Amino acid sequence: MDFIKSVGGSEAEFVIEKRLTVSDVNPNQGRLLIPVLQLKNKKGFVTADEETMMGMKEDVSVWVFDPERRKSTLNLAKWKMSKECYVLKTKWNHVVKTNGFKExxxxxxxxxxVDHQLCFLLDPVA
Structure with a gap:
């Protein structure tokens, strides 16, 4: 939380604790799936406007801070697969490689x- 405050962040929400799957770290997939049914906060973390954008198949540009607190700009989308999922994509492979994320x-x-910008913080669980 100190880091979030240090970058001017507010409205912090715990989204998910996820065991990375082979598809989350596969460079051919290039995305992190966040299943809606596994969200810790059922009210969600996106605004109504962001939800509308994703409903119209538009991506939302987000900032992602990795465990070393490096910032990357990724896209957030919502996919309807067998289950509805949020998806962090575009440069996800760079985040995986830079941080040595493994299955x-x-x-x-x-x-x-940060102001109105949606951000995510990724932290490994020891």
Whole structure:
């Protein structure tokens, strides 16, 4: 939480604790799936406007801070697969490679806002 405050963040929400799957770290997939049914905060972390954008198949540009607190700009989408999922994509492979994320690692994902910008913080669980 200190980091979030240090970058001017507010509205911090715990999104998910996820064990990375082979598809989450596969460079051919290039995305992190966040199943809606596994969200810790059922009210969600996106605004009504962001939800509308994703409903119209538009991506939402988000900032992602990795465990070393490096910022990357990724896209957030919502896919209807067998289950509805939020998806962090575009540059996800860079985040995986830079941080050495591997299958079976557990990460905690938090969301927050800097002004109106949606941000995510990724932290490995020891």
């Amino acid at each position: 079976e690692m557990v990460i905690r994902v938090l969301s927050f806002r």
